Amino acid sequence: MSAKEELQRLVDLLSDYECENLLGTVRKVAVGERFWETDISILYNEQVKTRSTGISPSSASTIPTIPATEEGLFLPIPIVKAYKSVPRIELPLPGYPDISLTKTILRRRSRREYNGKAISLHQLSTLLQLACGTTGFLPGYDYDRLPLRTFPSAGGLQSPEVYLSVQAVSGVPSGLYHYHLVDHALECLSPGDHSLTLSTLALGQPYLDAAAVVILISGYYERVRWKYGERAYRYMCMDAGFLAENLYLAAEALELGACAIAGFVDDAVERFLGIDGQDEMALLLVSVGVTDEVTPLAAPATPA
C-alpha cells in the first residue's frame, strides 16, 4: 500500500470532528506554527509520555539498560552523598512538636516576613529530620542498608540533595553546608555569611537575607536517569516537591515561616553549590525564618 493510500485509509477512520482537528494542526504546521519550536516543555513531555499505543518516541532508545549483578539491581550513583575532610556539625536529636497534622496542614502558608532572629540548633535539627531525615533502612540496589526518608521518591532513589545557607542559627557559624542524610550532620562547604549573595542569586527577592536559613534543594539527575531515562527528569522534580512540602509543614509545626523560591539564577546557584548543573542541578530554594506572622497560630482556616 502506498503512503498516500495508507494516509487515505487512516483519514477514513476519523470522525468529522477528528478530521477538523487534524486539519487544524496540519494548517498550523503549514504556516510554521510548530509547538515544539516555541515550548520545549511540551516537546519534552511528548517525548517522555508513556502511551496507550505502546509507541513512545523515547521508548527503547533513551532508557539505559539497567545494570544488574547476580545479587540484584546495582545502583551506579550512591544515595548518600558525603563530603570528606570538611568541618562537620553533628545535629542534636530532634524533638517533635506536639501539634496535629490536620492543624499544621490547614494553617500552612508561604511566610516571607522574617524578623532576623536566630533559630536554635535544636529547631534546625527537627526541621531537617522531619523534612528529609532518614527513618529506616531496607536492602535494595545491591546495598544491605538503603536509607529511607520522610519523603517518598521515585524508585526509592532519593534524587534530592539538601544544602543550607545558615544565616542565623544559634551555635552554628554562618556558612554553606551540605546535609549528610544518614549521619544527620552538617558538612561545611564554605564558611561565612552568604545571605546577600543568596538574595542576589534569587533575583533580588529581599526576604532571603533575614531568613535564619535558606535550604537549597538540588536534583541528582544521574541518580535516577540510569533507571528511568529522560522521564526521570519529571520524577526528580516531583521528589523535590515532596521534600519541599515536608519543609513547609515542619516549619509550620515549629511556628517558623517558610517560603519556596523557584525564581533564581540557576547557573549562579549551581556554581555557588559547586555542582555541575547536569548530573546534579539546582531545583528549588526554601527560606525558613522566625516570623511575627505566625501568631501562635490563629484558628486553622476552615474550607470555604
Ligand SMILES: Cc1cc2nc3c(=O)[nH]c(=O)nc-3n(C[C@H](O)[C@H](O)[C@H](O)COP(=O)(O)O)c2cc1C
Ligand atoms: C514551585 C514554587 C515556586 C515558588 N516560587 C516563589 C518565589 O520565587 N518567590 C516567592 O515569593 N514565592 C514563591 N512561591 C510561593 C508561592 O507564591 C505561594 O505558594 C503561593 O502564592 C500560594 O500561597 P501560599 O503558599 O501561602 O498558600 C513558590 C511556590 C512554589 C510551589
